Amino acid sequence: MKITGDQQLIKKMNKSIVLDTIRQRQPLSRADISAGIGLNKATVSSLVSELIDSNLVTEIGPGESSGGRKPTLLLFNKHAGFAIGIDIRVSDLLAILVDLEGNVLHEKNVPLTDFSPETVLEQIRKTISLLKRKLPESPYGIVGVGIGVPGLVNEKNRVVSAPNLGWDNVDLAGALDADFSGNIHIDNEANAGAIGEKLYGAGRDSLNLIYLSLGVGIGSGIIVGGELYRGTSNFSGEVGHMTIAENGPLCRCGNRGCWETLASEKALLDRAATVEWKGEAPDLEGILKAAKQGDHTAVSLLNEIGSQLGVGLANLVNILNPELIVIGNRLSLAGELFEDAMLRTIENRSLSYHRKKTHVDFAKLGIRSTALGAASMPITAFLTDPDVTIE
Amino acid sequence: MKITGDQQLIKKMNKSIVLDTIRQRQPLSRADISAGIGLNKATVSSLVSELIDSNLVTEIGPGESSGGRKPTLLLFNKHAGFAIGIDIRVSDLLAILVDLEGNVLHEKNVPLTDFSPETVLEQIRKTISLLKRKLPESPYGIVGVGIGVPGLVNEKNRVVSAPNLGWDNVDLAGALDADFSGNIHIDNEANAGAIGEKLYGAGRDSLNLIYLSLGVGIGSGIIVGGELYRGTSNFSGEVGHMTIAENGPLCRCGNRGCWETLASEKALLDRAATVEWKGEAPDLEGILKAAKQGDHTAVSLLNEIGSQLGVGLANLVNILNPELIVIGNRLSLAGELFEDAMLRTIENRSLSYHRKKTHVDFAKLGIRSTALGAASMPITAFLTDPDVTIE
DNA sequence: ATACTTAGTTTGTCTAGTAAACTAACTAAG
DNA sequence: CTTAGTTAGTTTACTAGACAAACTAAGTAT
Numbered sequence: 004m005k006i007t008g009d010q011q012l013i014k015k016m017n018k019s020i021v022l023d024t025i026r027q028r029q030p031l032s033r034a035d036i037s038a039g040i041g042l043n044k045a046t047v048s049s050l051v052s053e054l055i056d057s058n059l060v061t062e063i064g065p066g067e068s069s070g071g072r073k074p075t076l077l078l079f080n081k082h083a084g085f086a087i088g089i090d091i092r093v094s095d096l097l098a099i100l101v102d103l104e105g106n107v108l109h110e111k112n113v114p115l116t117d118f119s120p121e122t123v124l125e126q127i128r129k130t131i132s133l134l135k136r137k138l139p140e141s142p143y144g145i146v147g148v149g150i151g152v153p154g155l156v157n158e159k160n161r162v163v164s165a166p167n168l169g170w171d172n173v174d175l176a177g178a179l180d181a182d183f184s185g186n187i188h189i190d191n192e193a194n195a196g197a198i199g200e201k202l203y204g205a206g207r208d209s210l211n212l213i214y215l216s217l218g219v220g221i222g223s224g225i226i227v228g229g230e231l232y233r234g235t236s237n238f239s240g241e242v243g244h245m246t247i248a249e250n251g252p253l254c255r256c257g258n259r260g261c262w263e264t265l266a267s268e269k270a271l272l273d274r275a276a277t278v279e280w281k282g283e284a285p286d287l288e289g290i291l292k293a294a295k296q297g298d299h300t301a302v303s304l305l306n307e308i309g310s311q312l313g314v315g316l317a318n319l320v321n322i323l324n325p326e327l328i329v330i331g332n333r334l335s336l337a338g339e340l341f342e343d344a345m346l347r348t349i350e351n352r353s354l355s356y357h358r359k360k361t362h363v364d365f366a367k368l369g370i371r372s373t374a375l376g377a378a379s380m381p382i383t384a385f386l387t388d389p390d391v392t393i394e
Numbered sequence: 395m396k397i398t399g400d401q402q403l404i405k406k407m408n409k410s411i412v413l414d415t416i417r418q419r420q421p422l423s424r425a426d427i428s429a430g431i432g433l434n435k436a437t438v439s440s441l442v443s444e445l446i447d448s449n450l451v452t453e454i455g456p457g458e459s460s461g462g463r464k465p466t467l468l469l470f471n472k473h474a475g476f477a478i479g480i481d482i483r484v485s486d487l488l489a490i491l492v493d494l495e496g497n498v499l500h501e502k503n504v505p506l507t508d509f510s511p512e513t514v515l516e517q518i519r520k521t522i523s524l525l526k527r528k529l530p531e532s533p534y535g536i537v538g539v540g541i542g543v544p545g546l547v548n549e550k551n552r553v554v555s556a557p558n559l560g561w562d563n564v565d566l567a568g569a570l571d572a573d574f575s576g577n578i579h580i581d582n583e584a585n586a587g588a589i590g591e592k593l594y595g596a597g598r599d600s601l602n603l604i605y606l607s608l609g610v611g612i613g614s615g616i617i618v619g620g621e622l623y624r625g626t627s628n629f630s631g632e633v634g635h636m637t638i639a640e641n642g643p644l645c646r647c648g649n650r651g652c653w654e655t656l657a658s659e660k661a662l663l664d665r666a667a668t669v670e671w672k673g674e675a676p677d678l679e680g681i682l683k684a685a686k687q688g689d690h691t692a693v694s695l696l697n698e699i700g701s702q703l704g705v706g707l708a709n710l711v712n713i714l715n716p717e718l719i720v721i722g723n724r725l726s727l728a729g730e731l732f733e734d735a736m737l738r739t740i741e742n743r744s745l746s747y748h749r750k751k752t753h754v755d756f757a758k759l760g761i762r763s764t765a766l767g768a769a770s771m772p773i774t775a776f777l778t779d780p781d782v783t784i785e
Numbered sequence: 786a787t788a789c790t791t792a793g794t795t796t797g798t799c800t801a802g803t804a805a806a807c808t809a810a811c812t813a814a815g
Numbered sequence: 816c817t818t819a820g821t822t823a824g825t826t827t828a829c830t831a832g833a834c835a836a837a838c839t840a841a842g843t844a845t
Contacts, residue, residue, distance in 0.1 A: 009802055010831045013404055017833085034792055043834050048793060065841095071791020072841040155747055163747060211626050225714075227618055234715025235602050236751050244745055245709040248640040258743050318636040322713070323616075324625025352649050354635055356546055356554060360627050400833055401800045408802085425823055434803050439824060456810095462822025463810040 014050075017042060019387065021050045025060055025079050026104075032066065032074030051077065057389060058083045058142040081106070084143030084385065087134055088378025089127060089150045090192065090371075091115075093167045093219060096126060099371065100134040101378045103146075103386070105203040107371070109137045118168045124178050131183065143389070147186030147381020150175060151195035151373040153222075158237040160189045166255070167219060188380035192216060192373050193240055193332075194231055196366070197224025199376025200329045204367035212327040213319055214372070215242070217334035221263040221315070225323065243267065247314050266311040268334050275304055291337045302340075309341030313348020320353040320361050331366030332373075338365040405441075408433060410778065412441045416451055416470050417495075423457065423465030442468065448780060449474045449533040472497070475534030475776060478525055479769025480518060480541045481583065481762075482506075484558045484610060487517060490762065491525040492769045494537075494777070496594045498762070500528045509559045515569050522574065534780070538577030538772020541566060542586035542764040544613075549628040551580045557646070558610065579771035583607060583723075583764050584631055585622055587757070588615025590767025591720045595758035603718040604710055605763070606633070608725035612654040612706075616714065634658065638705050657702040659725050666695055682728045693731075700732030704739020711744040711752050722757030723764075729756040 024036050033051055037044045054060040061080045065073035081104040090097040092115075100109040111133060113126050127150070135145060152175070154165025160176040176187045190198075197214030200206045206214070210229045216222040221243035225232045232239055243263035244256050251260025252273075264270055268287055275285035278300060294301035316328060330338065346363060353361070366372045415427050424442055428435045445451040452471045456464035472495040481488040483506075491500040502524060504517050518541070526536060543566070545556025551567040567578045588597075588605030597603045601620045607613040612634035616623045623630055634654035635647050642651025643664075655661055659678055666676035669691060685692035707719060721729065737754060744752070757763045 009404065010401065010800095010833085013400065014832065032792070037793095044793070045795080045835085046833055049832085068842050069791070070789085070843055072793075074792060223713075227623055232618055232714075235717040236715060236747065238745075238748050239713070239715040241712045241715075241745055241748065244712045246705050246743060247637050249638060249642075249705060251640075256745060314637050314640060318709075319713075321632045321635045322614075322630070322710075323623075324627060324630040324632070326626040352637060354629075354632055354647060356627065357629050357632065401802085401831095405801060423823070428824095435824065436804085436826080437802055440801085459811050460822070461812055462820085463824080465823060 018050045029078050030076040084146040086378040086382045087148045088374040090373040091152050097374045098130045099374045120173045146385035149188040149377030149380040151192040151377040153192045156189050156191050186381045193222035194224040195376035196331050196372040199372040201226050202379050205329045205364045209327040211325045213325050214329045216332040218332040219269050221267050262315040271308050294340050305340045306344040309344030310348045313345045317349045317352030320357050328363045335365050409441045420469050421467040475537040477769040477773045478539045479765040481764040482543050488765050489521045490765045511564045537776035540579040540768030540771040542583040542768040544583045547580050547582050577772045584613035585615040586767035587722050587763040590763040592617050593770050596720045596755045600718040602716045604716050605720045607723040609723040610660050612658050653706040662699050685731050696731045697735040700735030701739045704736045708740045708743035711748050715748050719754045726756050
């Protein structure tokens with residue numbers, strides 16, 4: 004039980020605050036930092052010089068004078084190291100190599116046909132090796148790997164269940180640790196997406212936000228006070244199985260009226276099937292294309308989905324009173340086709356005081372939210388404690 | 395922006411950890427504290443002597459020797475000061491005088507007939523004065539007042555809206571501040587209840603819990619990581635207006651199928667009215683009494699309520715994955731009459747991995763959860779920073 | 786040229802935590 | 816009833832890290 008503090012703790016905290024300040028407000032001078040966070044100039048100087056020594060910060064020469072000596076401007080050294088983020092989806096796998104600021108250097112898409120853990124693991128290994136060959140020279144190299152998985156991940160980094168992949172109790176991190184020892188993070192796809200949008204996307208300025216992953220099913224990542232809320236067993240955010248129509252359609256989870264039976268990609272396709280979509284098996288692209296061309300059936304299908312989305316979102320607004328809701332994953336790419344119906348329902352169904360301050364937005368990182376969020380996990384760990392690198 | 399730390403911060407943190415340790419594990423010795431929290435013996439000695447100087451801790455003489463010098467046992471001085479907690483309900487007002495450990499010394503129930511802010515305020519003033527006359531001699535006296543209100547309270551302690559009282563934008567704290575300057579806390583009734591049960595009741599050992607206030611409507615307080623989650627505008631937890639049946643009964647909020655139209659005290663009475671309850675106007679006591687005597691209609695009414703409660707609770711379990719759900723307020727007093735139906739529905743409707751670790755319990759503080767939670771707010775503020783007392 | 790400003794470093798001081806030695810007070814074994 | 820060993824708590828000397836103030840550096844404005 005080591006919760007008590009001493010000076011080292013203070014130093015660590017202050018150093019991390021200084022680094023965060025540089026990351027957020029760069030370029031800036033030591034004097035700016037001191038004024039900004041209230042730390043003494045001398046202390047800032049000392050901490051900055053340590054950060055420079057450890058290659059996390061660089062000086063880029065003098066800035067504009069404001070009537071006195073020119074300030075020496077500081078920059079976060081985003082190329083001190085790199086991270087790999089992987090998003091395991093239902094038909095493919097997206098892997099990205101990013102710098103410490105989350106800029107994508109390389110990207111690799113691997114189609115998946117066989118979903119057995121062994122095969123997927125093999126693909127992951129190959130892809131990581133491939134990305135590592137693209138790695139620029141840097142002091143720290145790959146600082147870690149993050150993986151987003153469409154399933155439940157427990158607090159020990161173990162994939163407890165991933166129905167869409169047919170996985171049960173898979174120890175992804177353990178298996179990879181043999182090859183790339185150290186900083187490996189596994190999390191639910193929606194949780195990773197939430198972190199991604201919070202750090203690099205639409206949620207940059209929000210402390211309390213919900214990321215809604217709108218794919219085959221519906222998942223979510225809940226960010227409270229700037230941090231991901233994980234729940235007791237790390238299983239929070241399974242909003243797709245919230246009942247919104249007590250006697251609604253049967254869900255694969257065994258219940259009736261789950262939100263995802265009414266408002267997900269699968270819900271859209273199921274509904275399309277009942278209206279005998281053009282006599283052929285309905286597919287997402289087809290419906291979206293038709294709707295964009297003004298096809299009546301397609302438009303009304305999407306309106307219906309939008310309005311059902313709104314019901315669940317209004318619930319989340321009432322329960323959690325978030326600042327922001329970010330809608331991501333595949334279906335969000337067609338956002339403009341259901342946005343109006345969705346917003347109208349939220350407006351009608353949420354309490355007036357709540358909706359005043361809640362904004363609804365679409366993922367700014369598009370299809371990369373999860374991969375970027377996954378990559379950010381080892382980056383955050385590294386910047387908090389720049390020791391644990393990989394390999 | 396003063397987030398950076400210095401030694402004073404360390405000292406404050408450590409002192410507060412020492413005090414918390416004494417509060418939780420008393421009686422114990424300085425040596426126990428040092429071993430328990432990892433702080434050096436000398437540091438503990440110094441902090442404890444300051445706590446003794448400020449009357450928050452007392453020595454109660456030697457304890458059992460374990461083979462050497464006898465330890466000097468320490469006790470939290472629960473009578474260093476007192477607090478007042480007030481619960482404004484729809485028909486009356488409960489006020490309690492408690493010591494710093496939340497033990498109730500005096501209790502006062504005031505019936506309310508006129509709900510105008512002025513009248514209620516006058517009653518509050520009178521009641522506070524009355525309780526103050528019962529106050530024992532103590533170094534700090536009344537350290538503060540906390541008030542739980544059935545409505546939305548914004549981040550500035552202002553009651554934005556309390557439909558059951560007919561209040562709009564009432565500045566309770568401001569009005570009271572003139573009489574009892576200083577440490578006055580106003581919060582939503584369910585939030586206060588959540589804190590009460592967390593600190594003194596069923597939730598003592600839980601970090602993530604939901605307190606469900608089951609009264610005329612349904613409210614909730616959400617505790618995340620041991621702290622109340624307030625949302626963006628301080629309005630989180632309005633679970634009563636979560637849609638669980640898209641085309642259900644009309645709610646006073648304007649929507650259909652809100653949880654509280656199906657599972658609250660009002661829902662019970664409304665439902666009873668439709669079955670022509672004994673030819674007379676149904677009332678809660680009557681229905682509960684009949685159910686206890688095995689009356690078929692009453693039992694089935696309560697089963698229905700229980701099962702509707704379960705639907706909403708399963709939603710909360712899936713979304714928030716809490717450790718514990720505590721059911722409080724008036725209807726919870728009849729818990730055994732709907733518990734089975736409720737648990738069965740939660741079991742059926744929540745995801746299997748989630749419900750494994752979620753317990754459902756009834757408020758251990760009975761009808762006092764809110765008043766105790768309200769009183770705890772100034773106590774916590776006082777113990778964090780023992781300066782601000784009242785008057 | 787001179788006065789004033791702003792940036793950043795150096796120096797000495799202060800606070801608070803730690804280790805180690807010490808005092809106090811006990812138990813248990815011979 | 817010594818004596819050795821153990822546990823509780825205090826005292827002392829030391830250290831880390833933040834701070835204020837003085838100082839150097841390098842600019843602007845008049």
